[in-house]
Amino acid sequence: MALKHGILGLLNYGEMSGYDLMKTFEKSLHYFWHVKTSQIYLELDNMTKAELVVFRKEIQESRPNKNIFMITEKGRAELRKWLSQYDIKKAFNMKNEFLMIVFFLNELPKEEALRILENYKKQCAEEKESLKAANDAVQVFKDIYSVNKKEHIFWHLTVKQGELCYDACLEWADYAIEVIKNEL
Amino acid sequence: MALKHGILGLLNYGEMSGYDLMKTFEKSLHYFWHVKTSQIYLELDNMTKAELVVFRKEIQESRPNKNIFMITEKGRAELRKWLSQYDIKKAFNMKNEFLMIVFFLNELPKEEALRILENYKKQCAEEKESLKAANDAVQVFKDIYSVNKKEHIFWHLTVKQGELCYDACLEWADYAIEVIKNEL
DNA sequence: TGGGTCATGTAACCTGTTACATGATTAG
């Protein structure tokens, strides 16, 4: 249900169209939550029916018309409930397909295994690099939405988490490559 | 499709019943892939239809009968294909609900935010602790399945990855708690 | 004139979760 709550969280900053939500997701939450466009529109539908959001039509001339969504009091209550009553154990309910690959990697020849890990390492470095863009985006959003408030503190924290995790992954990849080279 | 490939990987070590698979999942792959019992039986059904596995019935006297599953050549080919042709970018297609909570945490009072992070930290420490059991399990499986082979190298690497990641998460949690205390 | 952006959606499908259902044996 996190998509629902992500939408509520964003609409809590201000009204937006489905398209705006999609863009904002891509710019700010993208690194820890990937969404497909079509899913946002479906979810907005469900949320409208559940009265968590309401919308009004905005007629535009040289652009397609928009549906502008706003969070309701019920939606705000749902958001707060999710934030404060989230069961932290769910956070450790992982599905990590890459680790499953590693687990069974003895089935491939040594060089193949090394290639896969080098590839992983490269991708980790790229993802870490792309977090800089996320950090910049946080800065931009801070100036737009959050001049007097302190949301940006938390936005930066999420990016920081990514950085530390990618560092750990890179360290692990180096270690793994060494182990395979020496022990296999 | 990782459940399918996880099953193929385990059956590649030797024939097993659905129940055995479930147990093995819990003991060895559990920390990076949680499965529900019912899903395994459904998946074994699909895989049988797809001829990736075959099974025979084993009549038992003082126990319910078992279906013992074996990987086929087609299944083995599918396993290798998955291992070697996996697109590493998928590994970074994350869904991290906890980070989404953090992102919107300004909506809660400071003390609530701190409570949530302390809770997260505690849980990280517990999960890290439970990796020791995973490491022990690897040792046991090594002795049973892998006396002359080197699968255990990769099994240990997956656990190592978990340890390094949890360390990073703990470090981040400490940092986050400090930031919130000082800046909020 | 062609690619990117703005803007919204539908339909089919796959994956995974939850709850339900059964029933015997064995260890403490």
Add this chain to the structure above:
DNA sequence: CTAATCATGTAACAGGTTACATGACCCA
């Protein structure tokens, strides 16, 4: 005697992906 283990499944639902579908404007 009671809880855990062995052993297998079904049905309904929720969540998410993929592919399809449309169409106008703007900039280079």
